[in-house]
Amino acid sequence: MNITTDNNIKEIHVREILQIFYPEEYKNIYMKLYSKGNFIYLEYKNNIYKEEIKISEKNTTKRLVYKVLKEETKKSFPYGVLTGVKPINILNMYKDKSKEEIIHILKKYYFVREDKIKLLIKTKQTQKELINDDLASLYIHIPFCPKRCSYCSFPSTILKEENSILTDYTKCLIEEIKSISNILDKTQTKLDSIYIGGGTPGILNEYNLKMLMENINKYINTDIEFTFELGRADLVREEKLKILKENNVKRICLNPQSFNEDVLNLCNRGIKKEEFFKSFELIKKYDFITNCDLIMGLNKEDIISFFDEVKTLVDLNADNITIHTLALKRASELKHIKFENENFYSIQKKCFDLLEENKYNPYYLYKQKQSLCMGENVGFAKKDRECIYNIKTMKNKSSVIALGAGGAGKVYVKNEDKTYRVDTTKDTNIYIKEISKIIKRKEHEYISLLKK
Structure with a gap:
């Protein structure tokens, strides 16, 4: 990539805009940018070309490159120059402004489309009503799957339910859970949510699941939001649901991703629709709150049919429905996706409208690099069915204590207005072998940060 900038302009801000317009060819483009007086030149x-600095040099740089490439390509994008993972955070800069002022600023200086501005504002309002940043969340990571879906980029180990490593890993998690009880006590930290995710936590057999859940309840107060990500319909069994119910789990994630069986087979996720419906009804029988995900763009030859998939979940009365946009990731096996689709925005709007008409409100939102049509991921939920943990993972000023191999924790220190990461090795063998050392190190880090 041939980008030349002076000391006042960061090359990354130029690259972020180039990647929107030319996702595959951006490295071959030459540009030179520099600042002079109150202007940025390109x-x-x-x-x-030149652009007067109004908001900041960063904003002006992105605005200038965006305007030039928009004219060259005759394209524009709903989020304009908001290229980050968390576009909702821009609202923190303008929290003292009225809704009308925010719409004006984001349209004029960030080129955000008005419907997306309203989506951000509505999502932010829902979050304000739900979140207490003085409370932390607990995340427990299960980095194992029975198969690797071709669109997935998460690090996970592929194995069978009866593999002995799952028992060894569960026992190590229990040791970490014991240490968390000590951390919470010493720092007087209270939790508002627990989330067991992966990977595919549903891979735990009944023995390991019971052992894990009983120890969580022994050492941690579970009379809060408690989510378990079963993930795949082919791993749902009634005995597992009984164990989860008996141990105070309140929410279950069951993710179809698509209802097109041909598409699922191509993605190495061969689960039949009937299998999903059967598992979904079993979960509802036990009165769990249901979270379901769909990926827009998996069926790249027929994106119009995606509306019917969303309608299927609405008709089932799922409590949470998250619409993800397919993104090209280096670690996934799915190497070639379309970056554009002429029907994307109209179908996405139709899906969002359907959800809101059926009293689902947007409550968390984030973006990923190199996604279809630069689309975002939006979680919708019925009132009082929103997932606090989902919101906190996307907020900068929230603390999440993370357990397990690959668990990425974060602690927000209020008096410094700074967030610190507490990471764990992604290697499950190292995690199991060195669990005592890992627990000691993480306990020290969490206690010192949470006491600040």
């Missing part, structure tokens, strides 16, 4: 294809 030299590109024998022309010189």
